[in-house]
Amino acid sequence: MTPSAPTPAYRRLSVEERRTQLLTAALTLFAHRTPEDVSLDDVAEAAGVSRPLVYRYFPGGKQQLYEASLRSAAEELQHCFDEPLDGPLLHRLARALDRYLAFVDQHDTGFSALLQGGSVVETSRTTAIVDGVRRAAAEHILDHLEVTDPGLHLRMTVRMWITTVEAASLIWLDEGKQPPVDDLRDWLVEQFAAALGVTAARDAQTAALVEQLAADA
Amino acid sequence: MTPSAPTPAYRRLSVEERRTQLLTAALTLFAHRTPEDVSLDDVAEAAGVSRPLVYRYFPGGKQQLYEASLRSAAEELQHCFDEPLDGPLLHRLARALDRYLAFVDQHDTGFSALLQGGSVVETSRTTAIVDGVRRAAAEHILDHLEVTDPGLHLRMTVRMWITTVEAASLIWLDEGKQPPVDDLRDWLVEQFAAALGVTAARDAQTAALVEQLAADA
Known part of the structure; x- marks a missing residue:
């Protein structure tokens, strides 16, 4: 030895x-x-x-x-979103999700306790840290979409999907980390594409984006 | 007088x-x-x-x-989900959403404060009340889908959509109640149909359901 x-x-x-x-x-x-x-x-x-x-x-x-x-975990989590601005967009999203889901996997109990609320350590400061991560995620996605002035519908679609990812992570932990993480990642990417598709029917900016994504893929 | x-x-x-x-x-x-x-x-x-x-x-x-x-508001909210089990499913969902969104509109500040977390009055008891409403919503949807034994994918899809509705409500309040409530309702129903469609490609139970819904519409 x-x-x-x-x-x-x-x-x-x-x-x-x-x-x-x-x-x-x-x-x-x-x-x-x-x-x-x-x-x-x-x-x-x-x-x-x-x-x-x-x-x-x-x-x-x-x-x-x-x-x-929590601040240190939030910083670590924000690094998950660092992704070069090239290649097909949904692939970039999949890679960022891989890192995010690995983080969730590694911080399972703490992640659930934090996001499920009602913990004695939860304060307006902890809420602000979590909201900062959500905002950063939304900004990253809009950067990748190359949208500088997102309208209401696009803004809402991105924020709604981020919440979906968060909810999916909590449910995934709750369900004993099922389905396998790769399935979950692909499923979430597909959900994002579908949500954009639905929004495209109501919003010209999103419609243009969806067209561009289809050409890009 | x-x-x-x-x-x-x-x-x-x-x-x-x-x-x-x-x-x-x-x-x-x-x-x-x-x-x-x-x-x-x-x-x-x-x-x-x-x-x-x-x-x-x-x-x-x-x-x-x-x-x-909060308990009294939760009871009121659960009544929003009461909807007869007949007629096209997405119409029933739209009617329940109308009532839910009217509730959100009428309790705007309190709804945001409650769900955004970090409030001094938030405790494990208040969290449990909110979770009870979420669970009731999921059970109602599965009842309407006439699914008694939902598999992992369907369960997750329903729970994810409920979170999407919650997030959309918060963002809608944050955005000064835009888009108009009828647009938001239809958009959310479309998001649900799209999410089921995405899940159908991964899960036989959901695929059968989507087929049935298409026949039913």
Whole structure:
């Protein structure tokens, strides 16, 4: 056996490194348990540090740690949407969805607890973080659609589909991660195309877009 | 001028009548303001009674009154789904949606505050009430589809569409109640038909249903 690397607790970490270490430990715990089931003792134990040290970095206790974890998860989630602006649009959407669904898979319990609401740690701040992710997702999709001035119908269709994806993710977790993630991804892409098709019959901007997508595919 | 009827405050009301009177006043206030902006004084004033009387009926204060109002709104909302089991299915859906959207229109601010989350009055109990309405909506739709044993795909499609309707309602309020409510209703019905169509390509049960719907229309 090779000697194991010193655990983080025994290294002298910078303030930033220590903060990251605590956040990483917290995020792992919040990913797989409801916020109610995570204590600061758990976070201290997972990070291999003392409880007072957790409090020194997060004097607001669990609420502050939860919000910081959520902000860090939100950043990670927004990276899922990074996708080069070329190639067939529905393929780009499928790749972004792959990353998004992998995130959901990796943060299952925390994702459900956050989005199902009613958690004690839910505040207007946590709601604002989640809304920020939704807004970013909508902006990414409109960028990819190369629409700079989306009308009401297109705006609503994109926002409705984002909600559908969110709902599908929750139901998917609820159904024991069935159907298989690749099926779910393709199904959601098809739902988006169908929703655009329905909207196209009511809205000229969407109709032009659907024509362009068909030529592009 | 004819003499005005005595206001409820001067009539001797039964306990049940008084409770209903207070709930009605509270629900009207919660419909058009965020829960944060409603005080027990407002409820007392709107009902024409004293603040101590409101506390006598709702010793848990605003939280208890909010939850009771929400339960009463949830019951009202569930009546929107009552629809005879005959005639073309998409027409039945349109009629139920008409009633649902009228409810959303009448409870605009409260509806948004409730579903957007992060409100101080949100608890696991309020979340459970909202989930109960969603479950009832899904059961109604499956009853109308005459499906007693819905498979995963059909179950998910119905739940996803219910979320779409909810999201559309929130966005519709956010967009100043545009498009006109009749357009929104038809658009949502079309979205449901399109979603079933997409799912039919992946699921035999849904495919059989779509065929039946086409024959039925």
